[in-house]
Amino acid sequence: MKVSNALLEEAAKIYKVLSNTNRIKILYFLEDNEADVSTIVNNVDLPQPMVSHQLAILYRYQLVTRSKQGTHVFYCLDDPHILEMVDAMLGHVSHEIKGEPHPYRKTVRVKKDEF
Amino acid sequence: MKVSNALLEEAAKIYKVLSNTNRIKILYFLEDNEADVSTIVNNVDLPQPMVSHQLAILYRYQLVTRSKQGTHVFYCLDDPHILEMVDAMLGHVSHEIKGEPHPYRKTVRVKKDEF
DNA sequence: TTTAAATATGTAATATGTGACATATAATAT
DNA sequence: ATATTATATGTCACATATTACATATTTAAA
Numbered sequence: 001m002k003v004s005n006a007l008l009e010e011a012a013k014i015y016k017v018l019s020n021t022n023r024i025k026i027l028y029f030l031e032d033n034e035a036d037v038s039t040i041v042n043n044v045d046l047p048q049p050m051v052s053h054q055l056a057i058l059y060r061y062q063l064v065t066r067s068k069q070g071t072h073v074f075y076c077l078d079d080p081h082i083l084e085m086v087d088a089m090l091g092h093v094s095h096e097i098k099g100e101p102h103p104y105r106k107t108v109r110v111k112k113d114e115f
Numbered sequence: 116m117k118v119s120n121a122l123l124e125e126a127a128k129i130y131k132v133l134s135n136t137n138r139i140k141i142l143y144f145l146e147d148n149e150a151d152v153s154t155i156v157n158n159v160d161l162p163q164p165m166v167s168h169q170l171a172i173l174y175r176y177q178l179v180t181r182s183k184q185g186t187h188v189f190y191c192l193d194d195p196h197i198l199e200m201v202d203a204m205l206g207h208v209s210h211e212i213k214g215e216p217h218p219y220r221k222t223v224r225v226k227k228d229e230f
Numbered sequence: 231t232t233t234a235a236a237t238a239t240g241t242a243a244t245a246t247g248t249g250a251c252a253t254a255t256a257a258t259a260t
Numbered sequence: 261a262t263a264t265t266a267t268a269t270g271t272c273a274c275a276t277a278t279t280a281c282a283t284a285t286t287t288a289a290a
Contacts, residue, residue: 003143003205008136010208011201019130020278021123028118037237050279052238062211071236071287085203086126090118092196093125096177135248152267165249167268186257186266 017061022046023054024086030064031083036072132176137161138169139201145179146198151187 017023025044029035035043041051055075058064063082064075077083132138140159144150152170156163170190173179178197179190192198 005136006212007205007209008139010212011204012134012136012139014204014208015130015134016277019127019134021120021127022278024123024127038235047280048237049239049281052236053279056238068287073237079207081203081207085200085207088196088200088203089126089129090122092194092200093129094122096194097122097125131247137248153265162250163267164251164253164269168249171268183257188267 014061014063017057017063018086018089020054022050023058026051026054026058027063027077027083027086030075030077031080034074034076036074038072040075129176129178132172132178133201133204135169137165138173141166141169141173142178142192142198142201145190145192146195149189149191151189153187155190 022044025046026040029040029043033039037048037051037055040055041048044051046054055064055066059066059075062078065078066073066075068074137159140161141155144155144158148154150158152163152166155170156166159166161169170179170181174181174190177193180193181188181190183189
């Protein structure tokens with residue numbers, strides 16, 4: 001498959017956005033609810049400036065939309081398909097983990113032919 | 116959906132691995148071929164130490180496997196499903212780059228109501 | 231117009247990632 | 261042993277990310 005550089009770089013950027021558990025948590029909370037910042041803060045258990053900061057990143061990369069109502073800003077998943085991708089990734093890692101924590105491959109594989 | 120912290124962190128780590136165009140390029144080259152390092156170097160047009168470095172990261176996080184034959188080390192996708200995920204992401208960003216609304220998006224973003 | 235609530239932004243310390251480059255190791259052949 | 265090829269590792273300068281915290285901005289109500 002031939003992929004343009006611009007596309008690769010854009011994909012890499014989205015992956016960077018997703019490479020943070022706080023942002024993933026926020027996305028997951030928004031799976032079921034459109035929610036304002038305070039509600040998100042109360043549910044993901046992070047300080048408000050942190051949540052605002054991560055929401056700004058999610059918004060900049062078009063992972064969420066937002067709309068203002070009075071003093072409240074409501075955030076919403078832009079494309080639910082993103083969460084399907086995250087689901088797939090969680091499935092991947094849970095399959096890989098299988099009981100053992102797997103930050104790295106610590107378990108020795110076959111001695112002779114591997115290294 | 117309720118997700119354990121360990122799982123979230125593991126998914127975030129894999130996302131971090133994927134957040135680099137050089138690593139994605141290497142994974143894509145391995146889509147069609149099992150290949151040794153030199154072959155990869157010749158095809159992705161990156162200096163050899165860079166390729167070895169990125170391969171080490173891909174191996175540590177179990178995105179590729181490797182086997183040694185003489186002086187050559189052959190790398191192979193560990194789980195082709197990973198590339199399906201990358202495909203999905205490339206599809207996602209190709210929509211974004213063209214400024215197209217996402218497939219599942221109900222309303223088009225309007226300047227006036229945004230800020 | 232002062233106050234309070236909701237949200238966003240700025241700053242600084244620390245940490246982590248990146249890319250270029252030099253060099254080390256490992257296997258094989260001469 | 262020495263040389264050669266394939267691959268891996270170490271280092272350094274640089275850039276970017278993370279987090280906590282303080283403060284600014286916006287809105288609406290009293």
